[in-house]
Structure formats: structure tokens, C-alpha cells
Amino acid sequence: MNEPLDGSALSQYFLLPTDASEAPVTGIWAERRRLASIMRTVIEHLTVADTPESELREAADTLQHLAAQLGAHPRRRKRDDIADTATPMDKHALIDFSPLIGLSNPISPPLELTLDGNTLRGRLRFGTAYEGPPGCAHGGCIAAVFDELLGYAQSLTSLPGMTGTLTIRYRVPTPLHTELHCEARVQRISGRKIFCVGRLYAGETLCAEADGVFLASR
Ligand SMILES: CCCCC/C=C\C/C=C\C/C=C\C/C=C\CCCC(=O)SCCNC(=O)CCNC(=O)[C@H](O)C(C)(C)COP(=O)(O)OP(=O)(O)OC[C@H]1O[C@@H](n2cnc3c(N)ncnc32)[C@H](O)[C@@H]1OP(=O)(O)O
Numbered sequence: 001m002n003e004p005l006d007g008s009a010l011s012q013y014f015l016l017p018t019d020a021s022e023a024p025v026t027g028i029w030a031e032r033r034r035l036a037s038i039m040r041t042v043i044e045h046l047t048v049a050d051t052p053e054s055e056l057r058e059a060a061d062t063l064q065h066l067a068a069q070l071g072a073h074p075r076r077r078k079r080d081d082i083a084d085t086a087t088p089m090d091k092h093a094l095i096d097f098s099p100l101i102g103l104s105n106p107i108s109p110p111l112e113l114t115l116d117g118n119t120l121r122g123r124l125r126f127g128t129a130y131e132g133p134p135g136c137a138h139g140g141c142i143a144a145v146f147d148e149l150l151g152y153a154q155s156l157t158s159l160p161g162m163t164g165t166l167t168i169r170y171r172v173p174t175p176l177h178t179e180l181h182c183e184a185r186v187q188r189i190s191g192r193k194i195f196c197v198g199r200l201y202a203g204e205t206l207c208a209e210a211d212g213v214f215l216a217s218r
Pocket residue numbers: 014094147148149151152155160161162163164165191192193213215216217
């Protein structure tokens with residue numbers, strides 16, 4: 001039933017998060033990650049703290065200045081990731097800027113992934129910025145986590161593709177500010193269709209389940 005996963009087929013295009021965490025991250029990428037981490041904290045404070053208006057104005061003015069400063073530089077080009085001068089971290093850019101697992105993207109929770117045999121495992125914690133019902137994670141954010149998790153699992157086959165259909169069953173509300181763990185695996189492959197399944201837990205409690213059909217490129 002389980003198709004073997006083979007990360008090596010895609011390793012020429014990007015590093016797995018586990019590989020990347022073993023590589024020393026220094027210089028520009030370390031600073032990108034640090035900035036993203038601080039921005040995540042700013043987002044959390046903005047959504048929970050009862051900050052006085054004057055401090056909000058001051059923070060907005062400071063960030064407006066920083067936004068103008070950061071925006072003054074040329075945009076990175078995709079080909080920088082495959083240039084002869086590309087570092088392993090440059091090649092890892094697609095992953096490091098991911099909206100779900102990217103350590104250099106402040107909107108990622110981030111979801112941390114590890115490969116355990118044929119199962120891809122993830123850990124994350126939703127902050128208040130991901131709130132849907134009071135105290136609970138937004139269903140769309142949970143779906144996004146599953147898209148990434150199952151999408152990554154199917155990428156480890158030699159036939160990666162795009163999400164065709166993603167079905168989520170929300171079993172119980174998923175709590176905020178709680179260590180969550182999730183898992184996904186490729187269930188079967190039929191022609192270009194890769195069928196994946198995944199689950200999300202808070203402790204022993206099953207919060208949500210997902211089925212995904214991914215379509216390998218022709
Ligand atoms: C170029 C792809 C490579 C991409 C990945 C590459 C590398 C990986 C890199 C990094 C990976 C790291 C992490 C990944 C993490 C997250 C991944 C996120 C993934 C996404 O977030 S991705 C964005 C959302 N995604 C879309 O934006 C898709 C838009 N859409 C389309 O691009 C097309 O719509 C497509 C391609 C889905 C199908 O188009 P198509 O022309 O190839 O399909 P076609 O008609 O030939 O059908 C062939 C057979 O599939 C069945 N079929 C058709 N459509 C189906 C569907 N939707 N669901 C279930 N089954 C379907 C038919 O019923 C037929 O079945 P049968 O053979 O049995 O008759």
C-alpha cells in the first residue's frame with residue numbers, strides 16, 4: 001500500500017528541512033531568519049497586546065521607515081537560486097520562504113517537518129494571528145498546513161505535482177498556543193494521481209484529517 005519515498009530525486013532542486021537544519025545557516029540567511037522571527041513576534045503582540053495608541057503609532061512609523069529601507073533593494077531573481085555562485089541556502093530559498101515551513105517567512109507558523117521512514121511528521125503551534133473561532137485555529141489555516149504537509153509528502157516521490165483536491169475533516173476544534181503534531185504519507189499512486197493522507201493532533205486528540213490528490217506534471 002505504501003509507496004516508498006525518495007527524497008534524493010528532488011535533492012538537486014531543494015534541501016529537505018532536515019538537511020537544511022544540519023547545514024550551518026550564517027550571514028544573509030541567518031539575518032533573514034532572525035528578521036522573520038522578530039516579525040512573527042511583532043505580529044503576535046499586535047494581535048494580543050492591549051497596546052496604547054501612541055505606542056502603536058510609534059511602532060507603525062518605525063516599521064514604515066524599515067519597509068521603505070528594505071523595499072529600496074532590487075528583487076531577488078529566481079535564477080539566483082541555480083546560479084554557479086548559489087550557496088546551499090540559496091537553493092533552499094523555495095523552502096525557506098514557504099508560507100508554512102519557511103523560517104525566512106514571518107507568516108509561517110512555522111511548521112517543522114521531519115521524515116520518519118515513509119511518514120512525514122510535523123510540529124507546530126498556532127498563535128493568535130491564526131485564530132478562527134475564539135481560542136481555536138482558523139479552518140483555512142489548518143487546510144493550509146495539510147496542503148503543505150501532504151504536498152511535501154508527495155514531493156518526496158519521484159513524481160511531484162500540484163494539489164488537485166484537498167479534503168479536510170475537522171473533528172474537534174484545534175486549540176491555539178498548543179504544541180500540535182501532524183503526519184502524512186503517500187497512500188497510493190495511480191497514473192499521474194498521487195493520493196496522500198494526513199492527520200493533525202493536539203496531544204492524543206485527533207483534531208483534523210485530510211485526504212489529498214496531487215497531479216504529477218505530464
Ligand atoms: C510542475 C509541478 C511540480 C510542482 C512541485 C515541484 C517540486 C516540488 C518543490 C517543492 C515541494 C515542496 C513542498 C511542497 C509543498 C506544498 C505544495 C503545495 C502545493 C500547492 O499548493 S499547488 C497550488 C494549488 N493547486 C493548483 O493551483 C492546481 C491548479 N490545477 C491545475 O493545475 C490542474 O487542474 C491539475 C494539474 C490539477 C490537473 O490538470 P491536468 O490537465 O493535468 O488534468 P487532466 O485533465 O489531464 O486529468 C488527469 C487525471 O487527473 C484527474 N484530475 C484532474 N483534475 C483533478 C483534480 N483537481 N483533483 C483530482 N483529480 C483530478 C482527472 O480526472 C484525470 O483522471 P483520469 O486519468 O483517471 O481520467
